[in-house]
Amino acid sequence: MTVIGWFQIILYCAIIVALTKPLGWYMTRVFDGERTFLSPVLRPIEAGIYWISGVDEKREQHWLTYTFAMLLFHVGGFLIIYGLMRLQAVLPFNPAGQSAIAEDLSFNTAISFITNTNWQNYGGESTLSYLTQMVGLTHQNFLSAATGIVLAVALIRGFARASARTVGNFWVDVTRCTLYVLLPICIVYALFLVWQGMPQTLGPYVEATTLEGAKQTIAVGPVASQVAIKMLGTNGGGFFNANAAHPFENPTALSNFVQMLSIFALGAALTNVFGRMVGNQRQGWAILAVMGVLFVAGVGVCYWAEATGTATMHALGLTGGNMEGKEVRFGIVASSLFAVITTAASCGAVNAMHDSFTALGGMIPLINMQLGEIIVGGVGAGMYGMLLFVILAIFVAGLMVGRTPEYVGKKIEAREVKMAMLAILVLPLMILGWTAVGVVYPAAVASMANAGPHGFTEVLYAFTSGTANNGSAFAGLTGNTFFYNLTLASAMFVGRFFMIVPAMAIAGSLAAKKSIPPSMGTFPTTGGLFVGLVVGLILIMGGLTFFPALALGPIVEHLAMNAGNLF
Amino acid sequence: MLREIRPAIVLLLALTAITGLAYPLAMTAIAGTLFPVQAQGSLIEKDGKVIGSALIGQEFKDDKYFHGRLSATVAPDPNDSTKTVSAPYNAANSGGSNLGPTSKALADRLKEDVDGLRSENPNASVPVDLVTTSASGLDPNISPEAAQFQVPRVAKARNLPEDQLKQLVTANTEGRLLGLLGEPRVNVLALNLALDRIAAK
Numbered sequence: 001m002t003v004i005g006w007f008q009i010i011l012y013c014a015i016i017v018a019l020t021k022p023l024g025w026y027m028t029r030v031f032d033g034e035r036t037f038l039s040p041v042l043r044p045i046e047a048g049i050y051w052i053s054g055v056d057e058k059r060e061q062h063w064l065t066y067t068f069a070m071l072l073f074h075v076g077g078f079l080i081i082y083g084l085m086r087l088q089a090v091l092p093f094n095p096a097g098q099s100a101i102a103e104d105l106s107f108n109t110a111i112s113f114i115t116n117t118n119w120q121n122y123g124g125e126s127t128l129s130y131l132t133q134m135v136g137l138t139h140q141n142f143l144s145a146a147t148g149i150v151l152a153v154a155l156i157r158g159f160a161r162a163s164a165r166t167v168g169n170f171w172v173d174v175t176r177c178t179l180y181v182l183l184p185i186c187i188v189y190a191l192f193l194v195w196q197g198m199p200q201t202l203g204p205y206v207e208a209t210t211l212e213g214a215k216q217t218i219a220v221g222p223v224a225s226q227v228a229i230k231m232l233g234t235n236g237g238g239f240f241n242a243n244a245a246h247p248f249e250n251p252t253a254l255s256n257f258v259q260m261l262s263i264f265a266l267g268a269a270l271t272n273v274f275g276r277m278v279g280n281q282r283q284g285w286a287i288l289a290v291m292g293v294l295f296v297a298g299v300g301v302c303y304w305a306e307a308t309g310t311a312t313m314h315a316l317g318l319t320g321g322n323m324e325g326k327e328v329r330f331g332i333v334a335s336s337l338f339a340v341i342t343t344a345a346s347c348g349a350v351n352a353m354h355d356s357f358t359a360l361g362g363m364i365p366l367i368n369m370q371l372g373e374i375i376v377g378g379v380g381a382g383m384y385g386m387l388l389f390v391i392l393a394i395f396v397a398g399l400m401v402g403r404t405p406e407y408v409g410k411k412i413e414a415r416e417v418k419m420a421m422l423a424i425l426v427l428p429l430m431i432l433g434w435t436a437v438g439v440v441y442p443a444a445v446a447s448m449a450n451a452g453p454h455g456f457t458e459v460l461y462a463f464t465s466g467t468a469n470n471g472s473a474f475a476g477l478t479g480n481t482f483f484y485n486l487t488l489a490s491a492m493f494v495g496r497f498f499m500i501v502p503a504m505a506i507a508g509s510l511a512a513k514k515s516i517p518p519s520m521g522t523f524p525t526t527g528g529l530f531v532g533l534v535v536g537l538i539l540i541m542g543g544l545t546f547f548p549a550l551a552l553g554p555i556v557e558h559l560a561m562n563a564g565n566l567f
Numbered sequence: 568m569l570r571e572i573r574p575a576i577v578l579l580l581a582l583t584a585i586t587g588l589a590y591p592l593a594m595t596a597i598a599g600t601l602f603p604v605q606a607q608g609s610l611i612e613k614d615g616k617v618i619g620s621a622l623i624g625q626e627f628k629d630d631k632y633f634h635g636r637l638s639a640t641v642a643p644d645p646n647d648s649t650k651t652v653s654a655p656y657n658a659a660n661s662g663g664s665n666l667g668p669t670s671k672a673l674a675d676r677l678k679e680d681v682d683g684l685r686s687e688n689p690n691a692s693v694p695v696d697l698v699t700t701s702a703s704g705l706d707p708n709i710s711p712e713a714a715q716f717q718v719p720r721v722a723k724a725r726n727l728p729e730d731q732l733k734q735l736v737t738a739n740t741e742g743r744l745l746g747l748l749g750e751p752r753v754n755v756l757a758l759n760l761a762l763d764r765i766a767a768k
Contacts, residue, residue, distance in 0.1 A: 004743070004747065007747060008747060008748060011747070045585075049578060049581050049582070052577055052581060053573060053574040053576075053577035053578035053581060054570075054573045054574060054577070055574050055578065065568060065571065068568055068571060069571045069574070069575065072571055072572065072575040073575050073578075073579060075575070076575055076576060076579040077579065080579075080583060123660065124661075125659055125660065125661070126659060126660045134587050134588065134591045134592075135583060135587035135588060136587070138586060138587055138590070138591055139582070139583045139586045139587030142582070142586040143579075143582060143583075143586070171574045171578055174578075174582075175578065175582070178582055178585075178586065179585075183585070183586065183590065186590070187590070187593075187594070190594045190598070191594070191597065191598060191601065191602075194594075194598040194601070194602045194605050194606055195601075195602050195605060196605070197605050197609050197621075197622050198605065199605070199606060199607065199608045199609075200594055200595050200598040200599070200605075200606045201595060201599065201606050201607055201608070202595055203607065205659060206607075206608055206610060206617060206620070207617070208610070208617045208618055208619045208620070208625075209616060209617070209618060210618060210619055210625040210626065211618060211619070211625070211627070211632065211756070211759055211760070211763070212625075212626065212627060212628065212629055212632070214625070214626060216619060216623075216625055216656065216657075216658050217657075217658060217659040218608060218610075218619070218620055218623055218658040218659070219658060219659045219660075219661075220607070220608040222591045222594070222595055224594060224598060225590060225591040225594040225595070226591070229586075240661050240703075241660060241661045241662050242661035242662050242663065242702060242703035242704065242705070245661075245663070245701070245702030245703040246661045246703045246705060247622040247623055247624070247703060247705055247706070247707055248608065248620075248622060248623070251609075251622050252744070252749070253743065253744050253748040253749020253750070254744055254748060254749075256748075256749070257748050309695075310668040310669075311668075312668070312673065312674040312677060313677065313695065316677055316678060316681045316693075317681075317692065317693070318677070318681065318693060318695045318698065319692070319695065320694065320695040320696070320710075321695065322668070322699075323695045323696045323699040324664065324666065324673065324699040324700060325663040325664060325665065325666075325699070325700065325701070325702045326699070326701070326702055327701050327702050327703065327706050327708070328636070328696055328701070328706055328708040328709055328710055328750060328752045329706075329708050329749055329750060329752055330749065330750065331749070331750035334748075334749065334750075335702075350702070351702065352702045353663035353664070353665055353702045355663070355665035355666075355667060356663060356664065356665060356666055356667060356668075356673075357668070358668045359667075359668055359669070362667075449665055449666075450665075450666065450667040450669075450670055451670075451671075452669055453669070454667035454668070454669055454670065457667075474665070474667075475662070475663070475665050476665030476666070476667070557667070557668070557669055560669055561668055561669050565669065566669055566670065566671040566674050567669050567670065567671060
């Protein structure tokens with residue numbers, strides 16, 4: 001670890017904190033339906049969309065209708081991606097002549113993109129046409145991100161409103177989020193990325209003759225437009241197989257730094273949106289503090305482990321950390337930091353191969369996802385995930401003092417706690433359940449690339465990443481098989497929607513409650529005690545659930561490595 | 568609930584047209600005008616022919632060139648399409664080795680490469696980036712130490728003084744952005760092009 005390395009980490013955290021307030025202010029205005037400086041340009045487009053689709057923007061929806069609209073929207077998104085992948089061979093914008101994608105891979109990828117996971121069983125440049133990349137993947141990158149954000153906003157409205165029947169209008173929220181938040185940022189961001197060296201062309205792959213006279217086919221494409229939303233919307237699905245490690249998908253140290261910022265920017269800003277909507281920004285800062293504590297701890301361990309390197313490297317006298325599967329322009333610190341950020345949020349883009357991380361360095365991304373990706377988290381998904389944990393923490397605090405728990409003026413009662421538990425139990429069910437199947441079913445065992453405990457970790461990582469809608473991988477695992485295409489699709493689907501529906505039920509039930517003013521007996525939720533309590537609850541829940549699995553994977557691998565065992 | 572069906576179709580199609588077609592196509596047009604070189608992939612031409620991209624590494628095996636990092640990229644096996652064969656620096660199928668920290672295959676590979684490099688240059692310690700595969704398999708860079716390490720071999724093959732090559736490496740070393748972001752590095756293709764120019768004089 002170096003001083004300059006830590007300085008990069010501190011700079012990163014400082015910029016995120018600085019962005020939280022202005023972005024939160026802007027997003028609050030957007031979701032409150034107020035005018036913004038972009039309204040003169042965007043308002044006519046927005047009104048036009050409502051007009052052709054028959055949306056009455058004044059009419060708000062009950063939480064059930066809101067959820068139903070969201071689900072319906074995703075059915076359409078699924079069909080578009082699936083159809084494009086199956087038919088891409090006969091559709092335009094296919095200069096590389098990519099053929100149709102198999103049913104199981106198309107199914108997996110369509111589920112993967114509507115759930116904001118972007119698991120890459122597809123190979124990017126080696127399997128997808130430009131049309132599939134743009135209309136299939138880029139469009140769903142926008143819409144699954146917008147969906148995550150508006151669901152969080154709906155839950156926040158549940159806290160903020162009193163005696164209300166409705167939580168907003170899904171169509172209006174999703175349109176405004178796309179037009180006013182995601183699209184304008186992406187336009188500027190994509191141009192910045194091209195300036196840094198990212199291709200943006202519809203031309204064919206380039207044939208080059210190298211200095212030594214060999215042939216090299218260089219894949220290009222409309223990369224920047226997709227990467228901008230892939231990072232901002234915490235989608236993470238790569239244009240290229242190697243994702244953000246590919247020099248075209250992440251050309252410079254600066255592009256890397258900005259990509260890392262864009263993963264956290266909107267998720268962090270949502271804490272401020274929460275604070276503003278419930279009428280006390282300190283409530284938002286307290287939540288960001290919980291996230292910050294967990295984040296910095298993860299970065300510290302991962303950076304230390306990668307900078308230390310492996311026992312094999314030490315024995316050979318190699319210094320400079322574990323560079324296997326990392327790029328020189330990022331080095332140890334930017335690779336470790338990226339890995340922690342991308343799994344703390346549900347992004348899943350990678351700028352280094354997590355499969356080649358040290359045992360403990362690779363365990364941090366795993367833990368981040370198993371905790372439910374609430375450390376900033378996916379855009380929106382992190383916020384509603386965190387609020388579920390907050391509800392539980394408040395409930396536990398209430399039990400300690402024997403008083404009905406309250407949070408930002410709302411009584412937390414049996415229904416909310418039941419729903420929160422239901423949502424959180426999805427994680428162990430899908431992760432541990434499918435991993436157990438994956439390590440005994442022969443066709444699944446054959447997919448492991450590494451032997452010994454690392455092979456087990458590959459399977460555990462795959463189902464963790466799928467369920468948590470992350471999309472990063474221990475990529476040695478051969479995921480494009482019938483077994484993994486279907487099981488991962490189920491993990492992604494359940495992990496996304498079985499968490500959303502209970503969260504929306506909470507939104508509806510909270511919105512209907514009266515707001516009660518804080519009294520002497522109200523547990524303050526803006527101070528250090530609250531932050532400590534939530535951090536503790538998250539770690540205890542995650543630890544109790546996943547420690548046995550971690551012990552079988554990364555922990556035993558670390559011990560084996562230091563004992564000199566190879567597999 | 569029935570009245571949600573129309574927006575589910577029409578609004579989805581409208582937003583798909585905006586974000587999936589209008590946005591990427593507009594970006595392609597604007598980027599192509601503002602940054603034509605980058606938008607096409609930062610291609611390098613020599614005598615009218617494309618010899619590669621400034622951002623994409625290419626394979627160097629000859630002793631007279633500086634070598635890049637190891638690449639684990641593969642290509643479909645021409646004899647059996649269900650299998651793959653090693654194809655270093657395949658810029659149409661990026662990827663890493665994905666070998667874990669306790670992998671015997673990785674340990675054996677590291678040992679063999681470290682031994683090979685030690686016999687090539689016994690006077691310097693082996694830089695870790697010269698014996699590890701990059702994440703993309705297309706890493707265009709090596710560390711300045713990795714370039715300096717190869718100077719004796721290249722000098723011998725080119726019959727050039729070592730000091731001149733050391734200066735060349737230094738001149739081709741890029742530092743951290745603002746002294747802070749990223750890592751010091753050398754672009755292998757740019758270095759080798761500069762080397763060819765010197766040798767031609």
